[in-house]
Amino acid sequence: MKSEVSPPVWSRAWSPTQWASNGEVRLAYDRLPPDDGEPLLLVTGLGVARHWWPTGLAQALAAQGFTLARYDQRDAGESTHLPPTASTGPITALLRRRGDTYTAEDMTDDAIAVLDALGWDSAHLFGQSLGGAVAQRIALRHPRRIRTLTSVSAVPGDNAGLATLRHIRLRTLAQLARMGRSRTLEGHIEVGVALARLLHSPAHPFDEPAIRAMLADTPDPGVRDARSQSRQIGAQWxxxxxxxxxxxxxxxxxxxxxxxxxxxxxxxxxxxxxxxFVPLPGVGHDLPEPVWEDVAHHVRQLADG
Known part of the structure; x- marks a missing residue:
């Protein structure tokens, strides 16, 4: 008799998936107990599902007195994916002067819809990569709903086109553009591992087994749909x-x-x-385990200040 396999510990830590709505867009989110801390919303990066957030980082933040929630942005994870458009890739979308489907303002309103569904009048924001730029825009568009803002590995949220490109390493961007896509579970795991390896922190070990476990347990890890990524990055502010x-x-x-x-x-x-500004020596385009406690401490200091 085949024994049942329990989900990973990091997956069991989060609540079951819940849903918020912004018009016709449904947004998947979950939360990390306990529920008696200060509300903090994690804003996810380009194209990837909320499961990419390290649960250990979330638990370090929770230990500092925060109640956390994370959500899939539109066109990512379990949230609504918009109909296909003509965009051929994120680089082209970045350089265009108009978005294909929605605006950056729409993406900020998605976050507010999640706060409403959570029953949070206001929250601290923690956004990484594209999520950092989106978090900046949320703080601009909805200032009364935001307690503090933490922006990680992000470009200025009001930049577009060439103004954004000046902050991007073109060699890595080209590697990302050449990265293959797959329609199979095994294929998207391999692509996800390659993506994580490309962006990981060079001064810290690369935990491939943890990455593989996360990818295998994620409904849509966000590494298969270049057009969804294009719509996100091309959304104009x-x-x-x-x-x-x-x-x-x-x-x-x-x-x-x-x-x-x-x-x-x-x-x-x-x-x-x-x-x-707090520089993180030895850190890449991720947040590896050795910096989780320090990051959580900095966010606590910001909230206390």
Missing amino acids: NGPAIGRITAPTLVLHGLDDPLVKPSAGRTVAARIPGAR
Whole structure:
């Protein structure tokens, strides 16, 4: 008799999937107990599912007194994927002056729909990569709903086209563009491992078994649909400049980020009034386990300040 296999510990830590709605877009989210801390929303990066967030990082934040929720942005994970468009890839979409399907404002409103579904009047934001840029825009468009902002490995949220490209390492971007896609479970696991390896922190071990386990347990890990990624990255921001952000802001950036140059983080911090820039030596375009406690401590300091 075949024995049942329990889901990974990191997967069992989160609540069952719940749903929020922004118009016709359904947004999948879950939360990490306990529920008696200060609300903190994790904003996910380009194309990937919410499961890419390290549960250990979330637990380190919870230990600092936060209640966490994470969600799949539109066109990612279990959330609504929009109909196919003409965009051929993220690089082309980045350089275009118009989005194919929706705006960056629509993406900020998705986050607010999740806060509403959670019953949170306001929350701390923690966004990484594209999620960091989206978090900046949320703080601009919905300032009364945001307690603090933590932007990680992100470009300025009001940049577009060539202004964004100046902060991107083109060699890595080209590697990402050449990365294969697959329609099989085994294939998307291999592509996901290759993506994680490309972006990982060079000064820290690469935990391939953990990455494989996460990918195998994720409904849509976000490594198969270049057109969805194109719609996300091509969504145009028409709002104010990030210099008008009023939320207390922390900017974290790995000094060895292979995709987004540290100049991006320094620029974000320089342009947001009162923002604090914290460089992360040896860290790439991820947040490896050795920095989880320090990151959580910095977010706690920001909230207390």
